[in-house]
Amino acid sequence: MIIEPSESKPLLPSLPKACTGIKGLDEITGGGLPQGRPTLVCGSAGCGKTVFSMEFLVHGALMYNEPGVFMAFEEKTEELTINVASLGFDLEKLQQERMIRLDHVHLERSEIEETGEYDLDGLFIRLGHAIDSIGAKRVVLDTIESLFSGLTNQAIIRAELRRLFEWLKDKKVTTIITGEKGEGTLTRHGLEEYVSDCVILLDHRVENKISTRLLRIVKYRGSVHGTNEYPFLIDEDGISVVPVTSLGLSHDVSSERISSGVSGLDSMLGGKGFFRGSSVLVSGTAGTGKTSLAGSFANQTCVSGERCIYFAFEESPKQIIRNMHSIGIDLQAHVDNHMLRLLASRPTINGLEMHLLSITKQVLDFDPSVVILDPITNLVSVGSVSEVKSVLIRLIDFLQGADITVMFTALSLNDNISEQTDESISSLVDAWLLVRDIEFNGERNRGLYVMKSRGMKHSNQVREFVISDSGLDLVDVYMGRDGILTGSAREEQQLAEKTENVIRTHAVSRKDKEIERKRTVLESKIASLREEFDSMQDELNKTYVEEELTRKVMEQNRQEILQKRGGIQ
Amino acid sequence: MSKHPELSQDEDYPEDSDFYVLRLYVTGASINSLRAIVNIKEICDKYIPDSYSLEIIDVYQQKSIAEQEQIIALPLLIKRLPLPEKRLIGDMSDTLKVLNGLGIAI
Numbered sequence: 001m002i003i004e005p006s007e008s009k010p011l012l013p014s015l016p017k018a019c020t021g022i023k024g025l026d027e028i029t030g031g032g033l034p035q036g037r038p039t040l041v042c043g044s045a046g047c048g049k050t051v052f053s054m055e056f057l058v059h060g061a062l063m064y065n066e067p068g069v070f071m072a073f074e075e076k077t078e079e080l081t082i083n084v085a086s087l088g089f090d091l092e093k094l095q096q097e098r099m100i101r102l103d104h105v106h107l108e109r110s111e112i113e114e115t116g117e118y119d120l121d122g123l124f125i126r127l128g129h130a131i132d133s134i135g136a137k138r139v140v141l142d143t144i145e146s147l148f149s150g151l152t153n154q155a156i157i158r159a160e161l162r163r164l165f166e167w168l169k170d171k172k173v174t175t176i177i178t179g180e181k182g183e184g185t186l187t188r189h190g191l192e193e194y195v196s197d198c199v200i201l202l203d204h205r206v207e208n209k210i211s212t213r214l215l216r217i218v219k220y221r222g223s224v225h226g227t228n229e230y231p232f233l234i235d236e237d238g239i240s241v242v243p244v245t246s247l248g249l250s251h252d253v254s255s256e257r258i259s260s261g262v263s264g265l266d267s268m269l270g271g272k273g274f275f276r277g278s279s280v281l282v283s284g285t286a287g288t289g290k291t292s293l294a295g296s297f298a299n300q301t302c303v304s305g306e307r308c309i310y311f312a313f314e315e316s317p318k319q320i321i322r323n324m325h326s327i328g329i330d331l332q333a334h335v336d337n338h339m340l341r342l343l344a345s346r347p348t349i350n351g352l353e354m355h356l357l358s359i360t361k362q363v364l365d366f367d368p369s370v371v372i373l374d375p376i377t378n379l380v381s382v383g384s385v386s387e388v389k390s391v392l393i394r395l396i397d398f399l400q401g402a403d404i405t406v407m408f409t410a411l412s413l414n415d416n417i418s419e420q421t422d423e424s425i426s427s428l429v430d431a432w433l434l435v436r437d438i439e440f441n442g443e444r445n446r447g448l449y450v451m452k453s454r455g456m457k458h459s460n461q462v463r464e465f466v467i468s469d470s471g472l473d474l475v476d477v478y479m480g481r482d483g484i485l486t487g488s489a490r491e492e493q494q495l496a497e498k499t500e501n502v503i504r505t506h507a508v509s510r511k512d513k514e515i516e517r518k519r520t521v522l523e524s525k526i527a528s529l530r531e532e533f534d535s536m537q538d539e540l541n542k543t544y545v546e547e548e549l550t551r552k553v554m555e556q557n558r559q560e561i562l563q564k565r566g567g568i569q
Numbered sequence: 570m571s572k573h574p575e576l577s578q579d580e581d582y583p584e585d586s587d588f589y590v591l592r593l594y595v596t597g598a599s600i601n602s603l604r605a606i607v608n609i610k611e612i613c614d615k616y617i618p619d620s621y622s623l624e625i626i627d628v629y630q631q632k633s634i635a636e637q638e639q640i641i642a643l644p645l646l647i648k649r650l651p652l653p654e655k656r657l658i659g660d661m662s663d664t665l666k667v668l669n670g671l672g673i674a675i
Binding site (some may be wrong): 111112115116123125129147150 | 594596599601604605608628629632633635636639640641642643644645646655656657658659660661662663666667669670
């Protein structure tokens with residue numbers, strides 16, 4: 001035992017772990033398998049036990065500098081080397097570098113006669129020698145249960161296995177023991193009884209002829225761990241487990257807006273578009289332009305310099321590009337610039353969990369800011385509605401956690417707008433756009449509603465959704481006497497209004513002239529009255545002056561008379 | 570008891586089909602090993618006296634031999650000759666099974 005110097009902080013000792021290097025597994029287990037202890041990996045035939053354990057060893061050798069011993073009870077070393085070469089593991093080279101040691105144990109009951117008491121010291125010596133020769137830190141026993149078929153005395157085997165696992169612990173090697181799944185038990189011979197530190201169950205389930213690989217940590221002593229069944233993939237990169245679960249609702253939110261690519265729609269959404277990292281559902285009946293909306297959104301994303309993945313479940317990439325071309329959207333250019341990834345697959349190619357996993361894998365690989373799924377309706381063909389819902393919840397959670405905006409399109413079979421979508425995810429999404437046929441006046445037009453849009457002011461109006469050569473746009477619909485007017489009825493209404501406008505302008509200008517004329521008449525009248533007044537004033541003034549003059553003259557005269565008479569006085 | 574090959578005087582094995590070439594793998598001085606050595610010697614001396622060679626090998630001394638010889642359970646007795654080769658495990662206490670395994674008719 002190593003005693004730390006006293007200056008180190010009194011940290012609580014936690015279980016040391018050995019990283020598996022398997023994508024996703026180290027997250028679920030919180031760092032890997034228990035270091036220096038045995039782990040049981042069990043599952044039915046073909047569920048990936050050998051690949052799992054081989055990946056553990058090879059990653060240990062390549063990434064963590066921990067040499068490993070692989071003791072194979074079922075496959076010969078040459079077979080094993082060839083089998084894992086498909087995953088890109090060069091066991092020959094690793095053996096030469098003394099990082100991996102393979103040992104094939106051949107045990108055939110018919111060749112052996114048991115003549116009394118024995119023990120498995122041979123196995124111990126062999127394993128010990130292999131471990132010591134390369135300084136191994138990791139050991140895989142695949143699958144040790146072969147001992148039960150090779151030897152008859154079960155009591156001895158059980159006692160020896162118990163001793164073996166203790167011995168492996170003493171050796172401080174991290175061990176994986178694989179075991180075949182038994183009836184009602186984890187392993188056919190009850191190995192879980194001996195390996196009590198960590199048990200991982202692999203499963204390969206086929207439902208509706210579609211297979212799904214699942215991984216579950218049954219127990220992990222001394223550590224917290226995810227308890228769900230996690231789907232995993234085995235492909236050319238080996239095993240990847242993506243812990244896509246409904247982890248909670250604690251992700252950060254962004255108040256940044258991104259344009260939907262349709263200016264009319266943006267203005268319905270408070271003029272700015274969707275929130276970044278939100279989920280948008282576009283539902284509608286067949287042929288209402290859901291894919292066009294999605295394509296337009298993808299185009300806008302790429303134009304603004306962000307990346308987008310478009311998962312198509314109905315059309316091939318070429319088809320989508322061609323169809324979008326007809327409305328003036330060039331997706332091919334974005335594909336060429338590596339801004340857009342168009343991925344098409346039939347829903348039935350995988351199980352739902354696998355779809356989720358491959359979507360997640362693509363998203364992690366491409367790091368887009370927008371993901372489009374078109375349409376999610378088809379996923380129901382590989383799972384029940386509740387399964388689809390559960391997958392979509394986890395997908396939304398995952399994407400929102402990564403601040404990725406997601407747009408789903410969904411085909412609604414009935415034309416009832418108050419209905420939920422078939423996948424009943426409308427309660428999960430942040431924004432729900434409904435594209436609906438409006439049949440009126442012998443023609444079919446598209447109406448777009450914003451059913452909901454969380455956290456922003458949005459229009460409650462129905463807009464007519466117009467798809468033209470130059471793209472998509474929204475036009476105000478007209479409320480007429482007979483209800484809303486769309487299409488040619490709307491145009492008719494527009495024309496009528498235009499005419500009315502012209503007439504009104506004309507009428508207004510005539511009235512203006514009339515007023516002008518009246519004003520001129522009045523003004524001339526005012527002028528003549530003023531003249532009249534002036535002359536009257538003059539007249540009045542004239543008498544007044546005359547009177548004054550007369551008075552003055554008379555006064556003068558009187559004075560003169562007085563003077564003249566003064567001589568008398 | 571010696572840990573080294575004891576009765577390996579016959580280096581060139583006779584072609585004689587009645588001659589037994591036996592090799593006993595043991596682990597040090599464990600009880601099973603000691604018992605196996607005593608038992609096999611007794612059986613050989615009783616049923617095939619003078620027509621056998623017995624080599625006793627301690628696997629602890631030559632650890633790599635375990636992988637070469639596909640050894641799992643010990644003690645292990647390998648009958649090289651006469652053919653076919655046969656493997657017997659255990660402390661050789663079940664005389665009938667040992668004789669049966671070695672192909673010796675009583």
